[in-house]
Amino acid sequence: MRGLIVGRFQPFHKGHLNIILDIFKKVDELIIVVGSAQKSHTLENPFTAGERILMIDSVLKKYDTHYLIIPIKDIEYNSIWVPYLESLIPKFDIVFSGNSLVRELFKERGYIVKKPKLFNRAIYSGKEIRRRMLNNENWEELVPEEVAKIIKDINGVERLKNLSRDDYYEN
Ligand code: NAD
Numbered sequence: 001m002r003g004l005i006v007g008r009f010q011p012f013h014k015g016h017l018n019i020i021l022d023i024f025k026k027v028d029e030l031i032i033v034v035g036s037a038q039k040s041h042t043l044e045n046p047f048t049a050g051e052r053i054l055m056i057d058s059v060l061k062k063y064d065t066h067y068l069i070i071p072i073k074d075i076e077y078n079s080i081w082v083p084y085l086e087s088l089i090p091k092f093d094i095v096f097s098g099n100s101l102v103r104e105l106f107k108e109r110g111y112i113v114k115k116p117k118l119f120n121r122a123i124y125s126g127k128e129i130r131r132r133m134l135n136n137e138n139w140e141e142l143v144p145e146e147v148a149k150i151i152k153d154i155n156g157v158e159r160l161k162n163l164s165r166d167d168y169y170e171n
Contacts, residue, residue, distance in 0.1 A: 003027035004092040006035050006072075006085075006102055008126065010045050011151060012055040013143045015124030019116040020060070023096050029066040031089050032056060037071035046130065046160050051150065058146035082109040133157045134164055 003023055009016060023030055034052050039045035047055075049071035056069055070089050075081060082105050095106045095113045106113045122128070124142055132139035133156075140148040151157065 001027050001094060002029045002031065002090065002092045004031045004033065004089070004095045006033040006095075006097060006099075008036050008039075008045065009034060009047075009052045009056060010126040011047055011129060011143060011156075012052060012059065012147050013124050013126065013129055015119045015121065016056075017059060017144055018119040018124075019096065019098075021063070022116060024063070024065045027094065029068070031092055032067055032069045033085065033089065034069060034071040036074050038073035041159070041163060043130065043160065043163050046156060046163065047151075047154075051154060051156075055147045055150050058150060059144045078105060081105055082111075130160060133160050 003026065005020065005023060007016060020030065020032070034049050034056070036045055037049035040048040040051075053069050053071060060067055068090070072085060072088055075084055077084075078101070093112070095103075095111050096116050097103050097106070097113065098115055098118055103113045103115060129139045129142050131137075132142070139157075143151070
């Protein structure tokens with residue numbers, strides 16, 4: 001059975017890892033769609049699709065599992081988002097998402113959709129990690145060590161801080 005999970009992974013954190021490891025027990029292969037692939041260099045979406053793919057792969061390759069990581073950009077039409085995804089990724093049987101919009105769109109298309117249990121969402125969230133980065137707090141403890149290393153290698157915290165300056169324009 002092939003499963004699907006969609007996320008922005010800004011950045012990939014231990015909450016994401018926790019549910020993905022749980023999903024691996026239920027499927028033979030997992031498609032991991034890196035959503036909002038066109039977005040980067042903003043306060044909400046600081047990392048490029050390529051950087052996010054590297055983060056996920058650097059962690060998951062240690063495990064004996066089958067997965068495909070596919071970047072997909074957003075489209076304006078929620079109503080045709082699922083068929084749009086279907087045209088770009090291999091067939092899948094089951095969808096896992098904690099995001100109510102994502103769950104609704106796949107359910108309406110007839111898919112089996114499961115809501116995974118959240119793993120300490122108050123701290124294991126991209127928003128909290130980005131907040132800590134901006135405030136010089138400990139963000140490293142919330143991400144796998146491979147992800148922390150990639151963020152440091154690309155000067156990710158410095159990027160986020162530069163983006164938060166009020167003279168920095170978003171295009
Ligand atoms: P996310 O990175 O916030 O989360 C990814 C998954 O991990 C979600 O299922 C979430 O519930 C789960 N998760 C997050 N923290 C967790 C924790 N602590 N414990 C357990 N699970 C946790 O990404 P998201 O916002 O769900 O991503 C949805 C993507 O789909 C976005 O890129 C969005 O733009 C895209 N989308 C696009 C369209 C469109 O283009 N029209 C429509 C719907 C969704």
